[in-house]
Amino acid sequence: MTQTQERLALLRQAMTAEQVDLVVLGPGAHMQWLLGFHPHADERPSFVCITADSAMMLMPALNAEGSRDHTDLPMAEWSDDQGPESAFKRLLAETGAATARKIVLDETMRADFAALVTDHLPDATRIFTETTVGALRMRKDEGEYALLKKNALMADAAMRTGWEHLKAGVREIEVAGAIQASFKAQGAQPLFSIVGAGRNGAFPHHATGQTVIAEGQPVVMDIGGGSDGFSSDITRMAVIDTPPEGYDEVHAIVEASVQAAMQAARPGVQAKAVDAAARQVITDAGYGEFFVHRTGHGLGVEIHEPPYITATSDTVLEEGMVFSIEPGIYLPERFGIRLEDIVILRADGPEVFSELPRDLMRL
The missing domain is CATH 3.90.230.10 (Creatinase/methionine aminopeptidase superfamily)
Known part of the structure; x- marks a missing residue:
């Protein structure tokens, strides 16, 4: 089992304990800890979505090829001329996250990235990472x-x-x-x-x-x-x-x-x-x-x-x-x-x- 697989398993255990349906992490320290890398952080929406049985990335096409050198997670790609909306809808459908009722958002994520998530899941309860990724990161192996x-x-x-x-x-x-x-x-x-x-x-x-x-x-x-x-x-x-x-x-x-x-x-x-x-x-x-x-x-x-x-x-x-x-x-x-x-x-x-x-x- 790879380090990423081990950490995904630990995260899913925490999600079960906290009754969390979806965790969304933007490019930054939380994603780095989980996946061992994060794509270039700019104004283009990019994040990883984790559910009980799947994980998928929303990824600008500009960063997709380089990111595949670091992860084998599936990607919902989008280009500048298309925008991220349809790609994110596809991600929600393929991961089953469209019905998520309790979601964890990366508190360090850009506000417009977080808004993309909450706009598509308006009825979900939102918390931050304190009891999931944050709690796991505090305990070093x-x-x-x-x-x-x-x-x-x-x-x-x-x-x-x-x-x-x-x-x-x-x-x-x-x-x-x-x-x-x-x-x-x-x-x-x-x-x-x-x-x-x-x-x-x-x-x-x-x-x-x-x-x-x-x-x-x-x-x-x-x-x-x-x-x-x-x-x-x-x-x-x-x-x-x-x-x-x-x-x-x-x-x-x-x-x-x-x-x-x-x-x-x-x-x-x-x-x-x-x-x-x-x-x-x-x-x-x-x-x-x-x-x-x-x-x-x-x-x-x-x-x-x-x-x-x-x-x-x-x-x-x-x-x-x-x-x-x-x-x-x-x-x-x-x-x-x-x-x-x-x-x-x-x-x-x-x-x-x-x-x-x-x-x-x-x-």
Whole structure:
């Protein structure tokens, strides 16, 4: 059985459990996970439709031939001079989806693609993918684990390269460039490289720029790359020479927050309990107002995907879920500290992908 066949079987089990008649996925991460590819995404309606016993793609003729190199699913083709209406009606008839009463729509699909579906199934109840494809994507198998581990080790190497280039007088953008070059040399695509020196580190999503890095400035380095359809994400702290007064104390608080979240993350625990554990440490230390974001996010085909480790998330954590633990403290006009690791949840707690310590890198 191929990976696609296995995932279709899992999806159909979820559809049966949720009493779903039809799942419609557009070109994007959900389709990539299910089929191992997705066609070029543009304004031409294109999606895959899955029922209990069939699967078929609505496909622009321009993309059909190339897509056949990646899938053997049947296609309802349409050309620009015909439009997609008649092809979609044929798809509904051939798959039996014309009588669907409960449908799942890809929440990332273009609105006009979704409208094509709902216009032809006006009496169907519509939900999104949270309990079907989304739920399945959250639980990684061992093949996905191996690819995520590979990506994490590439990020470790890229972080080390960043440290090697971190010197007084160098600009943030130059360090980021070295990190990106490291990803490329390893066969990965650079996805992001936040380098925030001194006061810039107090902005969690600082736009890396021309700031010249000086001695004594703590530097936030949040980086990620992608290969084999998966990605990495890691944040570490570095400083040239001696950090400013009070830095070590705040770093220790953030590390304690990470450890509290690691201890709280267990199968059967709600995601919000992990966020609460991380947040409580920082609040008790008097820095609660400076922890300004969620504790974590899932990672896999996408850099940000469920589960989200937030104060309001009722998601029950399960073995195989992959997510970040990344609390932070951001002190305006001084510095910011974020320590981030990606973990996979095992029966006895989180396994960290990275092999880099979270200690301050002193250069």
